[in-house]
Amino acid sequence: MMSCRFTQRYQEVDVSNKLTQEEKATYEWQIWEPDFGEEGQEKLKNSAALVSRVGGLGSPVAYALAAAGIGKIVLAHGGNIKNSDLNRQILMTHDQLDKPRVECAKRRLLELNPALEVEAIPENVTEENAADLVGKVDVVFDCAPLFQERYAMNKACVEQGKPLVDAAMYSMEGRVTIIIPGETPCFACIYPEFPEGWKREFPVFGAVAAIAGNIAVCEGIKILAGFGTILAGYMLQYNARNMEFKKLKLKKNDSCPVCGDL
Amino acid sequence: MNIKISYYGQSRQLAGKGDEQLDAEDNVTANAVLKILSEKYGEAFSTLVLSDEGVLRKSILLSVNDEITDPNQTLSDNDELSLYPALSGG
Numbered sequence: 001m002m003s004c005r006f007t008q009r010y011q012e013v014d015v016s017n018k019l020t021q022e023e024k025a026t027y028e029w030q031i032w033e034p035d036f037g038e039e040g041q042e043k044l045k046n047s048a049a050l051v052s053r054v055g056g057l058g059s060p061v062a063y064a065l066a067a068a069g070i071g072k073i074v075l076a077h078g079g080n081i082k083n084s085d086l087n088r089q090i091l092m093t094h095d096q097l098d099k100p101r102v103e104c105a106k107r108r109l110l111e112l113n114p115a116l117e118v119e120a121i122p123e124n125v126t127e128e129n130a131a132d133l134v135g136k137v138d139v140v141f142d143c144a145p146l147f148q149e150r151y152a153m154n155k156a157c158v159e160q161g162k163p164l165v166d167a168a169m170y171s172m173e174g175r176v177t178i179i180i181p182g183e184t185p186c187f188a189c190i191y192p193e194f195p196e197g198w199k200r201e202f203p204v205f206g207a208v209a210a211i212a213g214n215i216a217v218c219e220g221i222k223i224l225a226g227f228g229t230i231l232a233g234y235m236l237q238y239n240a241r242n243m244e245f246k247k248l249k250l251k252k253n254d255s256c257p258v259c260g261d262l
Numbered sequence: 263m264n265i266k267i268s269y270y271g272q273s274r275q276l277a278g279k280g281d282e283q284l285d286a287e288d289n290v291t292a293n294a295v296l297k298i299l300s301e302k303y304g305e306a307f308s309t310l311v312l313s314d315e316g317v318l319r320k321s322i323l324l325s326v327n328d329e330i331t332d333p334n335q336t337l338s339d340n341d342e343l344s345l346y347p348a349l350s351g352g
């Protein structure tokens with residue numbers, strides 16, 4: 001069945017770390033999910049995710065991953081907390097203004113889940129560090145504001161065959177798609193050219209960003225645990241102004257300079 | 263014939279509306295409609311949507327009736343054309 005093509009877990013994880021009794025109690029309500037169970041929880045525990053920037057999208061992504069019991073999160077985000085971050089970057093707190101974002105995010109994640117391993121890298125993704133960062137994890141969440149970061153992350157994921165969950169937002173809208181290298185269109189297939197006139201500061205509510213972030217984590221959990229049907233090759237687009245949600249089928253570019261040879 | 267246009271992302275902000283109806287000539291292409299809209303909404307809209315050659319920019323997804331397509335597509339009466347400029351995070 002075609003729809004099952006992407007439902008297998010993409011990266012094999014060594015599930016050598018078994019669940020403790022305390023973890024079985026903590027995650028009881030999601031272990032009750034029949035498609036997931038203790039086996040799914042064990043896969044999450046033994047998995048690592050990269051979250052590129054813990055801003056409006058990446059904060060709810062990292063928080064939901066921590067709550068779900070993923071084993072390790074690598075956070076990559078430079079800079080210090082500003083007042084104008086606080087409406088949407090929900091891992092940032094007022095008492096940490098002017099202090100590093102990744103450190104605040106790490107503290108908040110560990111308050112929620114002390115068993116979580118957090119690697120906090122005070123840098124944004126670049127062409128230089130993308131391959132290294134992607135190499136540390138099983139799945140990547142792209143939540144970055146700059147298209148340069150997104151293209152660099154896409155290239156590293158395609159080269160390493162790692163699944164990429166791409167989340168984006170603007171105004172009252174958001175989008176999520178999954179890139180499975182060699183199977184789906186990649187980010188450069190979807191947007192072959194850098195957007196002209198893109199402004200990196202734009203209107204948005206934290207709640208609108210968090211919709212995309214939480215959809216992204218639903219997809220990540222399914223990728224890691226291997227169940228359900230993911231948004232591979234489809235762009236989910238929502239408009240919170242009228243609550244219109246739609247899925248658009250994306251097209252691969254056979255001459256894509258990034259994934260055309262796969 | 264009648265074409266419905268839906269704007270997303272920055273195109274919505276620059277058009278100042280989410281959707282509208284347009285009376286267009288029969289067999290018009292999607293790109294020809296984008297040129298009409300670019301004249302209507304001015305330079306910022308035009309720069310976002312069209313390249314220097316007057317073709318839809320590749321940083322924008324275009325759909326007709328919710329199917330992603332290319333700007334050469336010929337439109338039919340009551341088709342819905344939607345523009346989705348690339349979005350990001352922050």
Ligand SMILES: [Zn+2]
Nearest residue numbers: 186189256259
């Ligand atoms: Zn590609």
